[in-house]
Amino acid sequence: MGELTRTGWHPKRTIVYxxxxxEEPGLLGSTxxxxxxxxxxxxxxxxxxxxxxNGRGFLSAGxxxxxxxxxxxxxxxVEDPQxxxxxxxxxxxxxxxSGDPSAQREGDLWIAPLGSGxxxxxxxxxxxxxxxxxxxxxxxxxxxxxxxxxxxxxxTRFGDPGFSYGIxxxxxxxxxxxxxxxxxxxxxxxxNYAETVNRYVSEVVTLxxxxxxxxxxxxxxxxxxxxxxxxxxxxxxxPPMSKDEVPFFNFAPLQNAVARLEDASTDLDxxxxxxxxxxxxxPVRMTExxxxxxxxxxxxxxxxxxxGRPWFRHTIYAPGFYTGYxxxxxxxxxxxxxxxxxxxxxxxxxxxxxxxxxxxELLRQATGGLVS
Numbered sequence: 001m002g003e004l005t006r007t008g009w010h011p012k013r014t015i016v017y018x019x020x021x022x023e024e025p026g027l028l029g030s031t032x033x034x035x036x037x038x039x040x041x042x043x044x045x046x047x048x049x050x051x052x053x054n055g056r057g058f059l060s061a062g063x064x065x066x067x068x069x070x071x072x073x074x075x076x077x078v079e080d081p082q083x084x085x086x087x088x089x090x091x092x093x094x095x096x097x098s099g100d101p102s103a104q105r106e107g108d109l110w111i112a113p114l115g116s117g118x119x120x121x122x123x124x125x126x127x128x129x130x131x132x133x134x135x136x137x138x139x140x141x142x143x144x145x146x147x148x149x150x151x152x153x154x155x156t157r158f159g160d161p162g163f164s165y166g167i168x169x170x171x172x173x174x175x176x177x178x179x180x181x182x183x184x185x186x187x188x189x190x191x192n193y194a195e196t197v198n199r200y201v202s203e204v205v206t207l208x209x210x211x212x213x214x215x216x217x218x219x220x221x222x223x224x225x226x227x228x229x230x231x232x233x234x235x236x237x238x239p240p241m242s243k244d245e246v247p248f249f250n251f252a253p254l255q256n257a258v259a260r261l262e263d264a265s266t267d268l269d270x271x272x273x274x275x276x277x278x279x280x281x282x283p284v285r286m287t288e289x290x291x292x293x294x295x296x297x298x299x300x301x302x303x304x305x306x307x308g309r310p311w312f313r314h315t316i317y318a319p320g321f322y323t324g325y326x327x328x329x330x331x332x333x334x335x336x337x338x339x340x341x342x343x344x345x346x347x348x349x350x351x352x353x354x355x356x357x358x359x360x361e362l363l364r365q366a367t368g369g370l371v372s
Contacts, residue, residue, distance in 0.1 A: 001174070011181035013046065020119050030119035034127060041127055046294050047180045048123040048131040054169050055140030055159045058094050059087040062112035063132035064124065064297055065196040069189035071132065072108040074175045081164035087136075087172065094138070108192060115327030116319035125312050125319070128298035130188075134172055136165045184286050185276060186293045190265035190363060197316065197356065198258050200329040205251055208337050208345075212246035219243060246337075249345050254333075257353035257360070264363035271370050285369055292366040299358040302351050306332055307344055315355040 001015070022028035034041065047067070061071050075088035083090060088109070095103035102110040114124055114133055124131040140159045144150045160166055179187050219242045221227060227239035272289070275281050281289075301313040312318045318331035328334050332348030335341075 001177075011178075012183075013181045014044075015177060015181050023119060027116075027119055027121055031122040031126075034122035038127060041123070041129055042298060044294075045123075045127075045129045046186055046290075047176075048120060048129050049173055049176060050118055050120040050131065050133045051135060051169060051173060052118045052133065053137065053145070054135050054166060055137040055155075056082070056165050057136050057138030057140060059091045059134070059136055059172065060112070060138075061132060061134045062114045063120070064130040065111065065113075065193040066130060066188040066190060066296060067132055068108050068111050068192040068196070070176065070179055070187045071111055071134075074172055074179065075109075077175060078168060078171045081168055087168065110196075113196075113317045113327045113329050115317070115323075115325050117325035121319075124297075124317065125314050128301035128314060130297040132176065134169065134176075136169055185272065185281070186290050188293050188296065189269060190296075191262075191269050194258070194262040194265040198262065200316070201251070201254055201258055204330050204333050204337065207334065208246060208249055211337060212248075215243050215246050219245075244340060244342075246340075247342055249349070251349065254349045254353045254356075257356040260360045261356050261363075264360045264367070268363045268367045268370075271367055275370055281370075288369050289366050292362050292369075295362055296359055299362055300355050302355060304351075307336070307341075307348070315352045 018030075018033070020027075020029035020033070023030070059075055061075070063071075072088060075091065076086050078087050079085070080087045080090045092103050092109055095109065100110075102108075111132075114120055114131065116125070118133060120131040120133050123129040144154055144159075156163075218240070222240065222242045225239075228237070231237040231239065300316050302315050303313065304310060306312045306318055306321075308321065312331075315332060316329060318328055320326050320328045320331070321335055330352060332351060333345055336344035336348055
């Protein structure tokens with residue numbers, strides 16, 4: 001960035017560099033800053049890029065799925081320092097070997113959903129600011145993290161000798177920053193987001209069906225007294241009790257909301273792509289489109305937050321209530337089913353459907369601005 005500035009370049013959008021104190025004790029530094037600047041971030045912020053640990057190996061990217069396409073584009077442009085192929089090609093190879101379905105299909109590699117564990121949390125989970133967390137790793141060994149060996153000396157000898165992957169990480173983060181700082185229209189891809197949410201909805205439908213079948217089998221074994229009879233009589237053993245049956249939920253409102261989102265996403269991505277290629281978008285329309293796109297991630301939040309933890313407002317991603325760092329997608333529904341809190345499932349479904357419809361309405365506004 002410094003070299004570009006010396007040539008006379010200036011970004012079209014403000015770039016803020018941040019280094020957070022107090023990350024380990026509850027993300028205090030980033031959380032207090034984000035909460036203090038809440039209004040300005042809601043009004044102006046278009047992207048938060050987070051980096052935390054780094055090492056040798058493969059690109060790891062997680063975040064908002066509106067960003068999936070641009071992450072793939074940038075990853076194809078940056079060379080892996082060990083193999084000479086792009087970091088995208090290396091990532092695709094390791095995913096293919098591990099059986100990741102996104103590596104077997106045409107199109108973009110999936111980016112991961114974000115739970116918690118680093119400073120993107122207040123931006124994404126609380127404020128609804130589109131966020132990315134990027135790093136390299138997988139080949140630098142393990143065991144040193146948070147130990148007495150987690151030192152500069154250990155890192156330079158074993159983690160990333162020569163800082164080759166530190167440079168590569170800077171290339172990825174730098175290109176992403178420049179794409180957003182200088183884009184006439186924010187490089188968000190809504191079809192990737194809609195496809196991802198549709199996949200998450202299918203997962204929670206399957207979760208409910210599987211749990212229902214497991215409950216039926218469990219209760220059948222209880223009725224047979226099978227748990228007591230199979231236990232060692234010389235050991236103290238309290239056999240499990242029967243469980244409440246899993247009710248049938250009406251997922252149609254949520255599925256219909258996803259269908260509307262998919263249609264609106266396809267329309268906007270197609271029309272916006274055509275007009276950008278043809279160079280027919282006026283500065284006034286670009287400004288209006290950007291204003292709408294900047295609100296997309298915020299529209300996915302619910303001001304009342306998740307059940308039992310109102311600070312977490314994102315309806316699509318959240319750290320698990322009981323799993324800590326690990327992400328739960330569609331958390332309001334998924335955790336209600338997992339914890340057998342049946343009374344929460346359909347109300348949470350309505351809240352998520354409402355959030356998706358808010359996004360759909362914004363997309364239709366943007367598309368309408370392109371045809372008027």
